[in-house]
Amino acid sequence: MINLFEVFDHASRELYMSLKHAGNNHPTVVIEDDGFLPEDCITPYLHFSRFQPAPHDKAKFFNEIKRPKYWEVEGNNERAEINDKGVKRANIIYKENYKLRIVQKVEWLSDNGTVRFIDHYNQYGFKYAQTVNNVEGSPIFKTFFNQQRKVVIYENYITGDVVLTIEGQEQVFSNKNEFIRYFIEQLDIDTSKIIFNSLGKPLLSIYNIDKKIDAYLFWQEHMDTEIPGNMSAILSADGPIDFKVVVPDKTEYEKILKHTNKQYHHKIHLSGYIYHYHKQNTHDKNVLTMTNSDQLGNIETTIQACPEYMFHIAAITEMSSKLMDLGRYENVKLYPSADMKTARALYDKANIYLDINYGGEIVNAVRSAFDYDLLIIGYHETAHNKQYTAPQLLFNTTDADFVHKHIQMSANEKQQLLILQKQHAHAVSVEEFNHALNL
Numbered sequence: 546m547i548n549l550f551e552v553f554d555h556a557s558r559e560l561y562m563s564l565k566h567a568g569n570n571h572p573t574v575v576i577e578d579d580g581f582l583p584e585d586c587i588t589p590y591l592h593f594s595r596f597q598p599a600p601h602d603k604a605k606f607f608n609e610i611k612r613p614k615y616w617e618v619e620g621n622n623e624r625a626e627i628n629d630k631g632v633k634r635a636n637i638i639y640k641e642n643y644k645l646r647i648v649q650k651v652e653w654l655s656d657n658g659t660v661r662f663i664d665h666y667n668q669y670g671f672k673y674a675q676t677v678n679n680v681e682g683s684p685i686f687k688t689f690f691n692q693q694r695k696v697v698i699y700e701n702y703i704t705g706d707v708v709l710t711i712e713g714q715e716q717v718f719s720n721k722n723e724f725i726r727y728f729i730e731q732l733d734i735d736t737s738k739i740i741f742n743s744l745g746k747p748l749l750s751i752y753n754i755d756k757k758i759d760a761y762l763f764w765q766e767h768m769d770t771e772i773p774g775n776m777s778a779i780l781s782a783d784g785p786i787d788f789k790v791v792v793p794d795k796t797e798y799e800k801i802l803k804h805t806n807k808q809y810h811h812k813i814h815l816s817g818y819i820y821h822y823h824k825q826n827t828h829d830k831n832v833l834t835m836t837n838s839d840q841l842g843n844i845e846t847t848i849q850a851c852p853e854y855m856f857h858i859a860a861i862t863e864m865s866s867k868l869m870d871l872g873r874y875e876n877v878k879l880y881p882s883a884d885m886k887t888a889r890a891l892y893d894k895a896n897i898y899l900d901i902n903y904g905g906e907i908v909n910a911v912r913s914a915f916d917y918d919l920l921i922i923g924y925h926e927t928a929h930n931k932q933y934t935a936p937q938l939l940f941n942t943t944d945a946d947f948v949h950k951h952i953q954m955s956a957n958e959k960q961q962l963l964i965l966q967k968q969h970a971h972a973v974s975v976e977e978f979n980h981a982l983n984l
Contacts, residue, residue, distance in 0.1 A: 546738040548573040549729075549747045553582050556765040559818055560742055566819035567975045569984055572734055576725055576746050578674075580649060580667030581640050589728045590673065590698060593709060594691040602669035605648040607637050609670070622646065622837065622862055623905070633658070640668075642909040645861065655680070725750035740982060744775040751786070752779075758786045761982055763816070767797060772804045780809040791816045791981045793971045816981035817973030826896050826918040826963060828956035830854040833895035833919065835888065837861065838904035839868040842924045843945040847899070848874050850949040856899075857891050859883040861907055892917040896959075897952060900928050920959050921966060922951055935966040 548564065550557040553575045561573055561583070578588035590596070607625040608618045616629045618637070622645060625637035633654060640649040651664040659682040665674040676687045689698040699708040700721070707724040709716045718724040725746060729736060738759045741747035751760065762779065779788035789812045792798040798815045805813065832854050834841060841858070848856050848871065858871065859880035872879050880887055888908060898914035900923030911930035914921050921934045924942045928934060940947045951962070978984075 546571040546735055547729075547740070549739050549741040549751070550575045551743045551746045552577045553579060553586065557742060560740075560763055560765070562821075563819040563978060564740075566821050567978050567984070569979075572732075574729065574732070576721075576750075578667075580665060580673060581643065587732065589725070590689050592728065592732065593711060594673075594689065594697045596671075596673070596692060598669040598671075602671070604640075604644065604668050605666050605670040607639070607646040607648055610635075610637060610648060610651055620646065627651075636660075721746060722749045726754065744773055748775060748779070754786065756785055759983070760786050760788045762788065762790045763982075764790055764792045764797065764801070767794075768800060768804075770804075772801055776801075777805075780805065780812055788812065789814065793817045793973075795971070814981040816978055817971040819975055819978050820916065820967070820970070820972050822918045823916055824893060824918055826920065826959070828959055829894075829896050831857060831895045832897045832899055832952065833857045833859070833891050833914070834899045834901060835859050835907055835910040836868075836902035836904060837907045838902055839865040840903035841868075841899075842901040842903070842927055842942050843948065844899075844901065845871065846945055847949060847952070848877055850945075851952050852876055854897075854952060857895060859888060859891055861888075888913075892919065895919055897922060899923065899948075900934065903927050906930060915966070915970065918963065920963055922948055924948075933966070933970050935962060935969045937965060938962060 548561065548571065550573065573586045575582055575586050575588050578590040582588065607620045610618065610627065612618070612627050613629070616627055616634060618625060618627055620626065620637060624639070625646070626633050627635040627637065635654060636652040637648055638650040638652065640647045648666050650666070652660045653662050653664070655661045659678070659680065661678050663676040664672050665676070667673050671692070672690070674687060674689045677685050679685050684702045686702060687700045688696050691697050697710055705720045707718040707721055709718070709724065718727065729750070736758065739751060740761045740763060741751070742763045742765050744762070748762070751758065762776070764776070776790065780790065782788055790801065791814045792801060793816050795815060798813070801813055802810055830853055834856070836858065837860060854876060856877045857880065858868065858877065860868070861883055862881070864879060864881040869879060871877050880891065885908070892913055896919060898911070898919040898921045900911055900921055906929035911921060911933050915933040920938070922938045923934055925939050926942050928939055931939070938951060
C-alpha cells in the first residue's frame with residue numbers, strides 16, 4: 546500500500562499528516578521532488594540518485610550562494626537577490642513556511658531580465674537539479690544530479706522524453722508517465738492499494754497497470770458545473786483497478802453525487818482530515834497576532850475596547866516605531882525579532898488569534914493557531930489561509946465592533962465557535978477517516 550502524490554503541496558501535506566495521525570505509516574511516493582520533503586518520502590530523484598545526506602549537511606542560507614567575485618547579495622526576510630554593480634543578476638527564492646531565509650531556488654537572469662536557468666537546492670544545501678529556459682523564459686529541460694555531480698535524470702519539456710542514467714547506462718522513456726510506472730515497479734513495495742490525490746500524473750501513471758489494485762482518489766480540488774472527465778472515467782472503469790473517490794469537503798461531496806450516475810454512488814465516500822492539537826483552549830484572556838508589517842487592522846481600537854485582554858504582538862523582524870508605540874498600553878506585550886521558541890510559547894499561552902495583519906502570512910501563523918486550538922478571528926480583507934477560519938469569524942474592517950464582541954464572548958460561546966471552526970476545516974474522527982479509505 547502506498548500514497549502517491551504528484552507534488553507535496555499544502556493539500557498533500559494535509560492528507561499525509563491525517564494518515565499519520567490515523568496510524569497509517571505506509572510509504573509515501575512523491576513524483577515531483579521539491580527538495581524539502583519529509584525524510585520518509587520516496588521520489589524518483591532520491592531513489593535513483595541514492596542521495597544520502599551527511600550528518601553535518603544543512604540548508605543553504607541566502608548569503609551562502611556561490612556567485613562571481615564582487616557580485617553582492619541583498620535580502621530581507623521575504624526575498625533576496627544577487628546584484629552586479631546595481632544590475633540584478635538573480636532572484637533568490639526562499640522555502641516558504643520554513644526556517645528564516647533558507648534557499649530553495651535561485652533564478653539566474655539574462656541581460657534583459659528573463660530567467661535563463663534555475664538552480665534547485667534541497668534541505669541539505671545541495672544543488673540537486675537545474676532547469677534551463679529558452680530566451681523567452683519558458684523551460685526547455687531539467688537535469689537532476691547525484692552527489693558526485695553526475696546527471697541521473699534528464700527531462701525534456703519539449704519532447705516529453707525522460708532519460709534515466711544509472712552506472713553509465715541510459716534508459717529512455719517516451720513520457721513522464723512511462724517513467725513513473727517504471728520507477729514504482731523498481732521500488733519493490735506493495736502496490737495492491739494506492740491512495741492518490743490528483744487526476745494528473747498519479748492517475749495517468751497507474752491507469753494502465755494490468756493488475757488488481759484498490760485505488761482511492763482523495764479529491765482535494767473543486768469541480769465546476771460537471772465532474773472532471775478523468776473522474777468520470779475511473780468511476781465507470783471496468784478493469785483490474787477498482788477506483789473509489791473520497792471527498793473531505795461535504796459541499797464538494799454533494800456536488801459530485803449530484804453530477805454522477807447513481808450506479809456509481811457506492812464508490813464515492815465522504816471523509817475529512819485528522820488534526821493533532823498541541824493543547825486545549827482554556828479561554829484565558831490572551832490574544833496573539835503574528836505580523837511582518839505594522840499594518841494591523843483596527844488594532845488600537847481593539848486594544849482599547851478589550852482592556853481586560855492581554856494582546857501579544859510578535860514579529861520575526863525588528864518592529865517599526867508605529868508598532869513599538871503600542872507598548873504604551875498596559876494590556877499589550879510586544880515581541881520584536883521573535884524566534885520559533887518564543888512563537889511556540891506564545892501559541893501555547895494564547896487562546897485567541899487575530900488574523901489582522903496586512904502583510905503576508907509568516908511562519909504558517911494561521912495553521913499554527915489552529916493546531917494550538919486558538920479561536921481564529923479576522924477580517925475578510927486581510928485573512929490568510931481561510932481554510933482554518935470559520936466564516937462566522939471573518940468580518941469587514943468597518944465592523945470592528947463585531948470583532949470586539951467575539952473576543953469578549955463567554956467561554957461557552959467561544960467553545961461553540963471552536964466546534965464550527967473545526968467543522969469548517971473538515972475535522973473528522975480517526976474512525977471516520979479510516980472507514981472512508983477502508984483502512
